[in-house]
Structures are given as C-alpha cells and as structure tokens.
Amino acid sequence: MLYKCIAKHLCACLLISQLLFSPCISKCHFGSVEVFLIEYTGPLFIYFLFYFRMPFVYGLDERFTSSPHPVVNLACICHSFHYIKRLIETIFVHRFSHGTMPLRNIVKNCLYYWGFAAWLAYYINHPLYTPPSYGKKQINFAVIMFLLCEAGNFSIHVALSDLRRDGSKTRKIPYPTKNPFTWLFFFVSCPNYTYEVGTWISFTIMTQCVPVGLFTLLCFIQMTIWAKDKHYTYLREFKDYPSVRMPIIPFLL
Numbered sequence: 001m002l003y004k005c006i007a008k009h010l011c012a013c014l015l016i017s018q019l020l021f022s023p024c025i026s027k028c029h030f031g032s033v034e035v036f037l038i039e040y041t042g043p044l045f046i047y048f049l050f051y052f053r054m055p056f057v058y059g060l061d062e063r064f065t066s067s068p069h070p071v072v073n074l075a076c077i078c079h080s081f082h083y084i085k086r087l088i089e090t091i092f093v094h095r096f097s098h099g100t101m102p103l104r105n106i107v108k109n110c111l112y113y114w115g116f117a118a119w120l121a122y123y124i125n126h127p128l129y130t131p132p133s134y135g136k137k138q139i140n141f142a143v144i145m146f147l148l149c150e151a152g153n154f155s156i157h158v159a160l161s162d163l164r165r166d167g168s169k170t171r172k173i174p175y176p177t178k179n180p181f182t183w184l185f186f187f188v189s190c191p192n193y194t195y196e197v198g199t200w201i202s203f204t205i206m207t208q209c210v211p212v213g214l215f216t217l218l219c220f221i222q223m224t225i226w227a228k229d230k231h232y233t234y235l236r237e238f239k240d241y242p243s244v245r246m247p248i249i250p251f252l253l
C-alpha cells in the first residue's frame with residue numbers, strides 16, 4: 001500500500017518536472033495579467049475548501065462543521081482580503097513592462113501559491129487547531145499590524161504605478177510621496193516586499209501556526225533575493241541612486 005502511494009507521488013513529480021522542462025513549455029507565453037489572475041484566484045478558492053471543511057478534507061465526521069475559535073474566521077477574512085487585494089492591484093494598479101510570461105512560470109508559480117495556500121489552510125482550519133496563547137491581545141495586535149502592512153504594500157504599488165503614468169515601460173528611481181506609507185522609500189529599495197513580509201509575520205502572530213511561520217520565512221528569503229537583485233540593478237543603472245537605501249530591511253539587509 002505504502003509502496004503504491006510512494007510510486008504514485010514519484011510519477012506525479014516526474015510528470016511535473018517533465019512538464020516544467022519540456023521545450024514546448026518555455027516557448028508558450030501567456031498575458032502577464034491573466035497569469036497573475038490565475039495565480040491569485042487559486043489560493044482564494046483553495047482556502048475555502050478547508051475553511052468549509054469539504055468532505056474529503058478532514059473526513060466525513062467533520063464535513064461542513066465550523067471551528068469554535070473566532071480567530072479561524074478572522075484568518076479566513078484576512079487571507080481572502082490579501083488575495084482579493086492582489087487581484088484588484090493586478091487589474092487596476094500595476095503597469096507591467098512585460099506583456100507576456102512563459103508557461104513555465106505559470107506552472108511554477110501556481111504550484112507555489114496554490115500548494116502553500118492548501119498547506120496553511122489545512123492546519124489553520126484543522127479540528128485540532130489551538131488558538132494563540134495570548135488570546136485577544138495577540139490577535140488584535142496582529143490584525144492592526146496586518147492592516148497597516150496591507151495599506152503600506154498597496155501605497156507602494158500605487159507609487160510605482162505612478163512612475164509610469166506617462167505610458168512608458170522604463171524603470172525609474174521611486175521616491176517617497178506625500179503618503180507616509182511610502183516614506184519607507186527613504187530607507188529601502190523594495191518597501192513593497194518589506195510590507196509583504198510584515199503582512200505574513202502578522203498572519204503568523206494571529207494564527208500562531210508553525211506552517212504559517214515557515215511559509216513566512218520562505219517568502220522572506222525569496223523576496224530578499226529579489227530585492228537584492230533589484231537594488232543592485234538600481235545602483236548599476238542610476239549614478240545618483242540614494243546611498244542610504246538597503247534592499248529590504250532598513251540599515252540591515
């Protein structure tokens with residue numbers, strides 16, 4: 001039985017890796033906006049499968065039951081809010097310079113976003129889930145931090161989009177605006193990533209769930225790599241680039 005199960009998983013992994021590295025997949029391209037819409041709609045619906053405890057998730061005895069802990073409902077609202085915000089930004093805010101994206105990226109990104117959404121949702125909505133140790137105080141603190149980080153992330157995306165109001169596709173030096181959330185541009189090159197990491201840290205504090213913490217760590221590592229990349233590109237391209245700025249964490253990293 002166990003061997004059969006392992007063999008099935010190996011076959012699935014093999015198929016996915018064949019798909020990812022096949023020459024066809026690197027030639028096929030899709031519109032960037034459509035790709036992001038697919039990537040972000042997945043987590044939204046996948047999370048609900050666990051939240052509503054569909055029959056195949058935690059067994060028949062638990063089907064369509066709901067958690068007695070209010071924080072589970074709150075986590076569902078915050079998770080949905082996060083991905084709805086991303087969908088809205090994709091449609092109405094971002095001005096992408098690349099019209100299309102290779103099919104390989106869609107498969108890779110969907111595996112990442114959809115897979116992790118299922119993993120987090122499984123634990124947060126599990127019948128044996130236990131709420132945070134410090135109760136309401138911890139949850140309220142986390143919600144406030146979550147909302148501030150979401151507002152910050154949104155403000156940075158608007159500021160970046162405003163750099164292309166003239167319809168250009170070039171990258172310019174982003175500067176702080178009148179909006180206080182953008183003042184993080186004084187200290188870092190990618191404040192949208194800083195705020196995004198803040199969002200996931202808040203979600204970890206709110207749910208006090210180890211898998212959420214691990215996902216947050218992974219997001220942080222991934223965004224630090226990208227932020228460093230973008231930071232060094234800015235330094236290379238602009239001689240007058242502000243020297244105080246760090247890639248993602250003020251004065252540190």
Ligand SMILES: NC(=O)c1ccc[n+]([C@@H]2O[C@H](COP(=O)([O-])OP(=O)(O)OC[C@H]3O[C@@H](n4cnc5c(N)ncnc54)[C@H](OP(=O)(O)O)[C@@H]3O)[C@@H](O)[C@H]2O)c1
Pocket residue numbers: 094095096097098153160161163164170171172173174192193196218219222223226
């Ligand atoms: N949880 C995670 O693991 C994770 C990982 C990555 C991203 N995210 C989230 O997704 C959001 C978007 O990610 P991203 O990597 O696409 O962010 P990004 O590279 O900062 O780009 C955001 C938008 O701003 C534009 N832009 C960036 N810098 C610009 C500049 N100097 N001048 C003009 N336009 C500029 C980009 O255009 P281009 O089309 O030219 O790039 C893009 O349309 C992040 O802020 C974060 O909230 C989450």
